[in-house]
Amino acid sequence: MRKKVWMSLALTMAVTTMSLGLVGCGSSANSDTAASSNEETNVASSSTEEATVAGAQKSESGEKVELVFMGWEASPLETQAVKDGIAAFEAQHPNITVSYTPGLAGSEYNAKILSSAAAGALPDVMFVSSESYRQIAAAGALMELTDKFDENYSFDDFIESSRTIMDIDGHIYGISSCTVSPIVYYNKDVFDAAGVPYPSSDPAKCWTIDEFRDVAKSLTTDDVYGVYGMESVADTLNAQILSNGGTRYNADFTKSTMDTPEVKEVLETIKAIRVDDGSAPDSSTLDAVGMSAAQMLETGKVAMLVDGSWSLQELAASGMNIGMAPLPSYGKVLTTGQAHLHAISSTCAHPEEAWEFLKFLSGMEYQGALCKTGLWMPNRYSMYEGDQLEGWYDEKVHGDSYKLMLDYFKDAAVDPGAIQKSAQARDIIKEETDMFFKMDQDIDTTVKNIDSRIDEAIKEAMSK
Missing domain, CATH: 3.40.190.10 (Periplasmic binding protein-like II)
Known part of the structure; x- marks a missing residue:
């Protein structure tokens, strides 16, 4: 069979491709970026425990706040996008520094978060996978955010699948990051x-x-x-x-x-x-x-x-x-819709600053930038309309026909895995x-x- 021939050729091509650092990312990422990202991740991971246990500390003058933020290493492109967003947030909030630690992914990340929650050693702000969100919230490890919503930051603006994931018996402990389908x-x-x-x-x-x-x-x-x-x-x-x-x-x-x-x-x-x-x-x-x-x-x-x-x-x-x-x-x-949430630890020493960070992560500047690259889809109704739609929709990335699928994403059924009780x-x-x-x-x-x-x-x- 000729499949054996192209498999051999593909192996050579794959080895060449991986040597350029294209593991789980687009071809625009060069080897220097990937190597730098991996090196930073290794250095950051070595100090995760100390930073998490110590938590965010405010200086004696009360002018500076540090938030420890933890996520996973999905790809060099995504990690760089998160870091770019943090830089923009810090520029808008000069009194807040965000220390970001990307690390494990998938089941290993879920296990890490669950064990850290049991030990009372969660970071201030973190990615929480939708499939482990209810289990972590049930352990009392996440700060409740229900009363944070108002006319300027409306819960009803989130699409239905995101609202369903966020809502645990009328209480909210995490903000949906986006939607993916x-x-x-x-x-x-x-x-x-x-x-x-x-x-x-x-x-x-x-x-x-x-x-x-x-x-x-x-x-x-x-x-x-x-x-x-x-x-x-x-x-x-x-x-x-x-x-x-x-x-x-x-x-x-x-x-x-x-x-x-x-x-x-x-x-x-x-x-x-x-x-x-x-x-x-x-x-x-x-x-x-x-x-x-x-x-x-x-x-x-x-x-x-x-x-x-x-x-x-x-x-x-x-x-x-x-x-x-x-x-x-x-x-x-x-199709189904789900995505990870951003949450604040119930032991966070600076909840107001952490909430400002969560609002930024779910806003147009940060979420819209990641949607523009094709990585995410918006989870807010307002982002599918008018100027906000034009702000993230990129014809070079999404093409003309993609607009036919916007309601398909916006009205997606909630993924049952996102609201299950066991990770x-x-x-x-x-x-x-x-x-x-x-x-x-x-x-x-x-x-x-x-x-x-x-x-x-x-x-x-x-x-x-």
Whole structure:
């Protein structure tokens, strides 16, 4: 098969690419920037414990306040964007210094925050993943922000999915940073070469899952896979389940509800796209060639990529001939919305200064700048209108057709993973679905294992 030939070529290309520092970032990031970011991260990480335990200290004169701010290292581009935002905030508030510490990501970051909360050693301000937000708030580790909203900073201005994530039984402990949603990216050059029409960007003309499968098969050759990303736990699976009328949890999120015909149909369809249709590579294929999913799309080895809206930053920076479309519909046309929150520790010595920082992080200057690069989408209704829309929407990044999808993002269904009660659920789903997708574990065992393991994790989380 010719796929073996391009896999060998791709490995050489990937090694060259990684040597330029393009790991999880766009091609505009040079090696000096990446190396500098990594070096700063290593230095900062070594002093995280001391800075966190010490907290923010005000000088004896009372003129200066230092806030310790912790997040994760997603990519050199994102880390630099955060640092640029901090510099702008400090220029506006000369009495406040923000000490930023990017470090672990994903499950490791969640575990770090939960253990720090238990030890009473949280930083003043921090990223909190939506999936661990309720667990951390339940531990009493976050400052309540409910009374901070007024006519000048309205809770109702946040889009519904963000409001739902922020609101815990009428109380708010974190401010949604933005919104991100899964969509379909496609390489127009691959479509053109195959003579396949582009999918519509208009959700009102959304393709069905069967139409999507047919397109993926028609684009698949010995050299090209039709699609990648359908089986990713991060956002994409939840959206497909909701589109098919399934659920992840019961009404009060105390029980997992994956053992249903709707969920089974989604999982079986995803597996069929790879196994029966031969249209999708396994994740191990990407590991073997040493390329990220975005790099596979950029180089035309994958025709379509199902991924989060954050990937637009890297893909737009690559200069590829990119198109975007809504997720294929199983019945309901929808995507999901979620994002991390910014929160203040309940032990923060300077809550008013920390609140000023949180407002800045959710405002147009900071959030809008990151939306302009394609990394985020706005989480405020006002940012989808008039001058504010024009302030972040960049034709060079988003293109003309992207405007057709603005309501698709703004009206996204809340991602159920963002309001779950145990941060372990994501890992459990990945472990069990990997057994189904890759190890021939049967579908009934898979969904029953998911439900029983998540129910146990919820019980454990709620007992603390």
